[in-house]
Amino acid sequence: MKRKTQRMIYVGAGLAILAFAGLLAFFAIGDNVRFFYSPGDLKQLASPPTQSFHLGGLVKAGSVHKDNEMMLRFTVTDGAAEVPVVYDQTEHGLVPDLFAEGQGAVAEGKLGDDGTFVATRVLAKHDENYMPPEVTDALKRSGEWQRGRPE
Amino acid sequence: MQWEYAAYIWSSYAAAAVILTGVAAVSILRLRRALRVQAALEAKLDQLRSGDEA
Amino acid sequence: MSGWHRFANPTRFSRLSARILPWALALTIVLFAVGLYLALVGSPPDARQKDTVRIMYIHVPAAWMALATYVLMAVFSGMGFIWKHPLADIAAKNCAPIGASFTLLALITGALWGAPMWGTWWEWGDARLTSFLILFFLYLGYMALWQVFEDPEKAARAAAILALVGLINIPVIHFSVQWWNTLHQPASVFRRGGPTIDPAMLWPLFVMLFAFKAYFVSVLLLRIRAEVAERRVRALQMMQAEA
CATH class of the missing domain: 2.40.50.140 (Nucleic acid-binding proteins)
Structure with missing residues (x-):
């Protein structure tokens, strides 16, 4: 696999995980905001x-x-x-x-x-x-x- | 202009003027300085190079 | 010689931006002249806010551009991270101070509007206000991170990761007034069902928005050109030291 593709996957996976974490945080915080x-x-x-x-x-x-x-x-x-x-x-x-x-x-x-x-x-x-x-x-x-x- | 809350409005526009022109001015000065230094260095290197060839 | 091909593109960029810059600067001045006239003279006061609505013509474009600049910075960061293109890194890096200024301006004008209208400069418990302050700190953190590393490639990578992680704050800012009870009013322009701003106020707002956009393009091009020249200077100094 080319390094470039690898980095692209890192960024994609990172953003996906981040979005998921954000979603979790959103429901955890919920009404407290x-x-x-x-x-x-x-x-x-x-x-x-x-x-x-x-x-x-x-x-x-x-x-x-x-x-x-x-x-x-x-x-x-x-x-x-x-x-x-x-x-x-x-x-x-x-x-x-x-x-x-x-x-x-x-x-x-x-x-x-x-x-x-x-x-x-x-x-x-x-x-x-x-x-x-x-x-x-x-x-x-x-x-x-x-x-x-x-x- | 007989504005209600004039002080707040003018303060907002003053803040905008200071911040926006400030950032623009700093950027222009930075570019001019960088271009000046670059031109001086390139001229110097050209001189060195032509000196080598001679 | 090995590093030189990477300056090929920046050189082309410099030539192109030198041609665009005068136009962008002229457009900025014209749009701001028209926008300021409309905002201060050519638009009516609001029924409830009276003339303080004029603060909106600075506050709202500044806030929108603070968000847009951050997204652009994250896109450049991602491009720099994946393709290792120095020009993308430089573009991302120079988005930050401009975005931070927009954010600061939105925070200041928001407080100046809040004081007479809400009866408070700042409320810590408000989701919109707090998430916007976090945006300011993200910009500052991003700029600080660039200063931590000597090696611009390492700095670019670390800063890019921060920029991408901070992207999560953008939808939070946008939807904060929808998801939670806030003191800040809900969206008036980009909302389902169309704008709730009278056309007499919406037009001046859009002129000001485009003035801010032209300003952003001008200053970003100025800064990228400056940084390209600065990196060239560093490379030349290195060559000179070697010679």
Whole structure:
């Protein structure tokens, strides 16, 4: 066998083994790579996490209200379940400008005994849709506006 | 331009300008230097060779 | 004399690249001029992101090119490994600094977008962000490996193996936003069902992408020519020492 062919086989076999190892690693890592739990994910857990974790999903339309100027309450939903969230902006800072009803958000904090998620940080999530304001206005007017769902 | 978040946008374009022109400039200088040294060496070797023949 | 035939091809390459280079450089400048105009002036703000969407015109091409450059580097590495062609090794080697710059640029602009939009510069737990940082380290490791070995053939072989092994990270980066829950948004352009970017933003994005591509070709050709000349210099110095 020519050395060149031999090296070609090395590279081919190496890449095949690598792909296989990658596949194994992928299934081993599995869900541990999640950046956040959705409300539906939480419902499926035997017991909710006791430590701080990320809760992500859509901010339910019409759910955002303020106890006072800085105390924010809203509901995170993924269609399968909902979790009420409370966030103190005086203590932890204002929510990002992108934070809005019907849009994605990720909150970091702990689940309280009453089932309310006490957030210490709120991040806004952007979806895959990019369009100028005129286009969203037109879509909203024609009733074709669909809000992106979180992955 | 009255942009919201202008500082973030300009910083992004500044980073791009610095990194891309930086890499390009270094590459051009490297090529020019290499070609200069190569030409000098070749000239010197030619001289040596013609000296041998003479 | 035995090693000289190997410089035959690089010489031809140098002549060819010298002819292509001015055009590639001119194309880079023109495309960047048009692309920057479209990105900064000729495109609308986004409904939600407002003007920060303009960061995308740098961030997305840089990120795409970071991935494409890595794949090209791995292909050159494989060619160099199998056929032992020095020009392939040189091409692979000089892809790395350019790819690393694209990666760094994507990381920086991503942070500059994330800070005002997400409310965070960086999140360690995010699969897209973390896998992209690994790409940066792969580039750095590849470049470092070239420096470890004195003998360019040995260095090329070791670096090629790293480049090929690191290839596994590319699909991980691409699909990370699909496989796992991430803060990073899913793909908007290369996705099933077509792009979800308005044409008014998609065109400027593609012009910028081609500007980045022209830039890449220009700088890669510059660097390969430089390295070919440097190796020639080394060979000449050796000849001189022998004489």
